[in-house]
Amino acid sequence: MGSFNETEFIIRLKRKEESAFRELVDGWKDKVYNTALGLLQHAEDAEDLSQEVFMAAWNSIDGFRADASIGTWLYRMTVNRSLDLIRKKTRRNRLDFIRSFWAGGGKEEKEASDFYHPGVALEKKQDATLLFKAIRQLPEKQMVVFSLQKLEGLGNEQIALILQTTIGAVESLQQRAKANLRKKLIEYFEIK
Amino acid sequence: MTSKEHTEKRVEEVLGSLDNVLKAETKAHFYTRLRSRMGNDEGVWTNLAAYISRPTVALTFIVLLLAINLFILFSNKDTPPEDSVDNMTALAQEYHFERNSMIDQNTILP
Numbered sequence: 001m002g003s004f005n006e007t008e009f010i011i012r013l014k015r016k017e018e019s020a021f022r023e024l025v026d027g028w029k030d031k032v033y034n035t036a037l038g039l040l041q042h043a044e045d046a047e048d049l050s051q052e053v054f055m056a057a058w059n060s061i062d063g064f065r066a067d068a069s070i071g072t073w074l075y076r077m078t079v080n081r082s083l084d085l086i087r088k089k090t091r092r093n094r095l096d097f098i099r100s101f102w103a104g105g106g107k108e109e110k111e112a113s114d115f116y117h118p119g120v121a122l123e124k125k126q127d128a129t130l131l132f133k134a135i136r137q138l139p140e141k142q143m144v145v146f147s148l149q150k151l152e153g154l155g156n157e158q159i160a161l162i163l164q165t166t167i168g169a170v171e172s173l174q175q176r177a178k179a180n181l182r183k184k185l186i187e188y189f190e191i192k
Numbered sequence: 193m194t195s196k197e198h199t200e201k202r203v204e205e206v207l208g209s210l211d212n213v214l215k216a217e218t219k220a221h222f223y224t225r226l227r228s229r230m231g232n233d234e235g236v237w238t239n240l241a242a243y244i245s246r247p248t249v250a251l252t253f254i255v256l257l258l259a260i261n262l263f264i265l266f267s268n269k270d271t272p273p274e275d276s277v278d279n280m281t282a283l284a285q286e287y288h289f290e291r292n293s294m295i296d297q298n299t300i301l302p
Contacts, residue, residue: 025223033218051226119214127209150210185203
């Protein structure tokens with residue numbers, strides 16, 4: 001979506017032109033889905049969330065200010081909604097754990113099942129699953145930066161725009177994410 | 193190869209497992225599914241019903257209703273009885289005991 005006139009496109013969206021919405025969805029659905037999938041690590045949740053992002057975009061296009069590109073806006077909505085869902089799921093898991101504890105079970109907190117990203121080569125599948133498990137344990141911002149860079153292939157400048165922070169902060173988050181992942185993987189292999 | 197070297201090698205392999213990863217794509221007919229969902233969600237009443245039927249909203253409403261009831265109940269209990277009201281007069285007025293017409297007043301009873 002490089003050479004088209006974004007201002008005109010936004011005007012068409014604000015006029016609620018169906019064809020403009022279709023263009024928006026066709027142009028961005030895979031990027032939104034891939035970002036959501038990387039963060040949520042769950043195909044159905046990622047599909048649901050992608051739909052919600054486009055619905056929100058359609059409903060709130062009138063409030064869209066051109067201080068960011070439409071792509072940055074969509075990425076930002078995807079990231080924020082994904083983080084909200086992750087937090088919601090974490091809370092639900094904790095509640096389930098407390099409930100089962102009081103019910104006398106005292107089972108361990110439910111762990112998310114292994115995630116297989118469809119874009120990973122077959123020979124790297126096991127390693128990627130291990131890496132995704134470690135990514136899940138990262139602090140939110142580190143997880144987002146690592147995921148956007150590795151899976152979506154975004155540059156630091158664009159990630160900074162999405163997270164509304166500086167490029168320096170993004171670089172720092174990247175380094176900390178890698179250090180934390182390395183630490184977690186070393187622990188895993190040493191225990192193993 | 194020492195154990196430490198082996199671990200480091202494996203860590204690097206795992207960290208590099210997402211290099212050159214292909215992007216995931218949505219399933220076919222995404223737009224159709226999206227439009228269908230938008231059609232279902234667009235009704236204001238559907239959204240309102242969904243909001244009201246949330247357990248937290250419903251529970252808050254019930255608690256609020258009970259609180260208002262209790263407040264009214266206790267505030268009525270505290271008001272002093274109206275001594276000045278003649279109960280009999282009030283009763284008579286309510287059931288129209290008083291004679292209204294001349295005929296009624298002059299009725300000769302056996």
